[in-house]
Amino acid sequence: METIKFEYPAKQPASGRVLVGVVGSGDLEVLLEPGESGKTRVTVNTSVDGAASQWRALFDRLFATLPNAAAMNLELNDFGATPGVVRMRLEQAMELVKQQAGK
Amino acid sequence: MSDKFLAHDLLWLKVDTPQRHAEWFAGLPLWARERILRRHPLVVRRELAPPGGVAVGLRGYSRAERFGCFIPAGEIARRMSPPELHGVPLREGRQSMPALKAWEDLRHRISVLFPWGPSGSAAYELATGTDVVSATSDLDLVLYVPHPLTRREATRLLAEFEHPACYCDVQIAMPSGSAFALREWERGDARVMVKTPRGPVLSNKPWSVESTV
Numbered sequence: 001m002e003t004i005k006f007e008y009p010a011k012q013p014a015s016g017r018v019l020v021g022v023v024g025s026g027d028l029e030v031l032l033e034p035g036e037s038g039k040t041r042v043t044v045n046t047s048v049d050g051a052a053s054q055w056r057a058l059f060d061r062l063f064a065t066l067p068n069a070a071a072m073n074l075e076l077n078d079f080g081a082t083p084g085v086v087r088m089r090l091e092q093a094m095e096l097v098k099q100q101a102g103k
Numbered sequence: 104m105s106d107k108f109l110a111h112d113l114l115w116l117k118v119d120t121p122q123r124h125a126e127w128f129a130g131l132p133l134w135a136r137e138r139i140l141r142r143h144p145l146v147v148r149r150e151l152a153p154p155g156g157v158a159v160g161l162r163g164y165s166r167a168e169r170f171g172c173f174i175p176a177g178e179i180a181r182r183m184s185p186p187e188l189h190g191v192p193l194r195e196g197r198q199s200m201p202a203l204k205a206w207e208d209l210r211h212r213i214s215v216l217f218p219w220g221p222s223g224s225a226a227y228e229l230a231t232g233t234d235v236v237s238a239t240s241d242l243d244l245v246l247y248v249p250h251p252l253t254r255r256e257a258t259r260l261l262a263e264f265e266h267p268a269c270y271c272d273v274q275i276a277m278p279s280g281s282a283f284a285l286r287e288w289e290r291g292d293a294r295v296m297v298k299t300p301r302g303p304v305l306s307n308k309p310w311s312v313e314s315t316v
Contacts, residue, residue, distance in 0.1 A: 020292065022284045024272035025223055025243055027296070048166065080166070084302045092294070092305060 003045050004052045008063045010040040014070035016100030020092045021077075028081035030093040035071035046078035058086065072097075108157050108182070109280060110149035111222040111245050113230045115142060115181040116174065124178065134163040135170045143231050144183070145174065146222075149280065151300045158300075162227055162235075183230055185220025185245050191229040202242040203228070205269035209242075213263050219246040222274070241270045246285065248275050251310040257289040275309075283309050 013034040021029040035041055040063070044055050063069060074093075081089070108114070116139060121128040128136060138161055139145075145159035148171055152158040156173040163169065189210055197203045206225050213219075221229065223243030228235040244264065252260065252275070264271045264285075273285040281299040288295050294305040297312045306312050 021296070022272075022286045022290075023270060024241070024274070024284050024286070026298070027284065082303075085296070088296065088303050088305060092296075 001045070001047060002049045002052070003043065004055055005044075006042040006056060006059050008040040008042070008059065008069075010035065010038060010069050010071035012070055013037055014072045014097055014101070016097045018093050018096040018100065020096065021089045023077065023079065025079055026081055026085065027079050028086050028089040029077040029079075030089050031075040031077075032093045032097050033073045033075075035073045037071055040069065040072050040074065042074045042076070044076045044078060046076075048078065048080055058083075062090065070097075070101075107280075108147045108176070109184065109276065110147050110282065111185050111226065111276075112147040113144035113183045113226065114147060114157065114159060114174070114179045115144050116178050117180040118142075120174075120178045124175075127172075131161070131172070132163075132168070132170055134168050135161040138163065143233075144227075146227070149282070149298055149300050185222055185226055186218040186247075188220045188226055188229045193229075194232060197228070197234070197236070200236045200238060200240065201269040202236050202240040205242045205266040205271060208268075209244075209264065209266060209271070215246070215260065215263060217246050217248050219244060221245075223272075241272050242266070244271055244273045245276050245282070246273055249278050251308075252288070254289060254291055257285055261285050261289045277310055277312075279310075279312060281309070281312055 015034060018032045021027050023029055042059055121139060145161055148158040148160045150158035152173050155176055157176050159172060159174055161170045193203055193207055198207060202225050206221055222245045224235045224240050225242055264273050274282045275285050276282045281297050283295045283297045294307045295309055296303050297306050297309045299312060304312060
């Protein structure tokens with residue numbers, strides 16, 4: 001079990017709070033909450049040790065494509081999810097929070 | 104041996120498979136070769152396989168020791184599906200592991216109409232008679248449900264599989280060969296992740312996700 005933390009610059013706090021994914025082999029649970037203005041904090045709790053650089057690369061890429069992303073606290077609980085599952089769960093969380101903001 | 108192999112089925116190779124497929128065998132990691140020579144089973148993975156092949160995974164001692172490959176269906180000597188593991192007694196003293204205690208309790212208590220059984224570490228331990236489950240292992244279960252479940256039915260079903268000693272991860276396996284987490288469906292999420300042989304997809308109608316074989 002390993003905990004990895006990252007920070008990225010961001011805009012105003014996100015509105016809304018979402019939870020996607022469940023605790024279970026091969027899955028990824030994503031909890032997305034509004035963050036402190038200007039800052040996105042990512043915490044990854046993972047059952048797979050030694051993957052910190054892969055997670056960093058993934059979030060560097062993700063936030064590079066989202067220069068105007070709202071500030072969020074993202075907590076990920078990883079149970080050995082494949083890269084495809086990780087991508088899908090993150091997209092699902094982002095989409096849901098966008099829907100909530102639009103309401 | 105033919106028929107359709109489903110994810111989580113346990114397969115044993117023929118004794119002389121390593122000789123007949125020497126090149127394939129030599130390409131496996133050392134720990135995986137050792138497992139095969141000890142006659143440990145392979146676990147069917149949910150992944151498309153070439154014609155006549157089966158996608159399987161090998162399991163070692165640690166989480167890092169996992170290896171996926173394909174085997175010819177003709178090399179399979181024996182198969183055990185998760186529901187068949189109901190017939191395997193727990194070894195002496197292993198009830199101290201919460202996941203195995205939960206398995207033992209649930210299998211005596213639950214009378215659902217669908218076939219179900221363990222997958223993951225509990226299944227591997229039962230099938231091999233070796234200590235694989237740890238004190239922190241969850242209990243992974245697979246339930247074969249042929250028709251759509253309403254969210255209300257899912258709530259009732261999930262309650263059946265609650266155990267105070269251990270977290271139970273119940274996967275609903277559908278006739279298409281795809282599966283999703285009962286807990287996610289029960290929670291009422293608009294879309295759930297369906298694991299198909301072609302990879303994961305999000306769907307609000309998991310039973311309608313096309314069979315991809």
